[in-house]
Amino acid sequence: DTEVTQTPKHLVMGMTNKKSLKCEQHMGHRAMYWYKQKAKKPPELMFVYSYEKLSINESVPSRFSPECPNSSLLNLHLHALQPEDSALYLCASSQDVSAYEQYFGPGTRLTVT
């Protein structure tokens, strides 16, 4: 099983809402990642978790709050987002942070109104 799943597929939220994006993998990977991708742009790294600990935060605003409850799950909590945060949010995982290949989920298309 080389699948990374993400829920929901689509999310529309207002600027005062609180929502969460979820990511799951059952490949035994110990590194998990959140990326943001705007239309016609490459994915941009947001966060890296290694062995369930946050190891990289690419200066992401605090309205994005990641959480790794266990080795298979990665959440991204959203609060007080702005319309410019509308994007495709991709989760990825790899064997560990030293593994080069990352496996991506299908993404959550987020629209902030």
Next chain:
Amino acid sequence: DQQVKQNSPSLSVQEGRISILNCDYTNSMFDYFLWYKKYPAEGPTFLISISSIKDKNEDGRFTVFLNKSAKHLSLHIVPSQPGDSAVYFCAANSNSGTYKYIFGTGTRLKVLA
């Protein structure tokens, strides 16, 4: 500053012919390169990779060539098939401990039947 560049936003190729996708980079510390394929509404799928100690890596119809002196890599698809129509991203990283990928902007390949 775009460290990984894919200067052709789109490419059309006849089925059965060769597709050549190009990628240039500026950071000489990059030592591992990957190609991802992305279909609409899906996350990027890992395709093929190459280490800087090699100049060629082949996997079935896909071959990646690396020219370190020119800081250039290319992906060859032979023969091209309609199912290859997708956006192709090259990505690079350096053995800096962060294993952060820098993605190019992508090239949309259309294989015409």
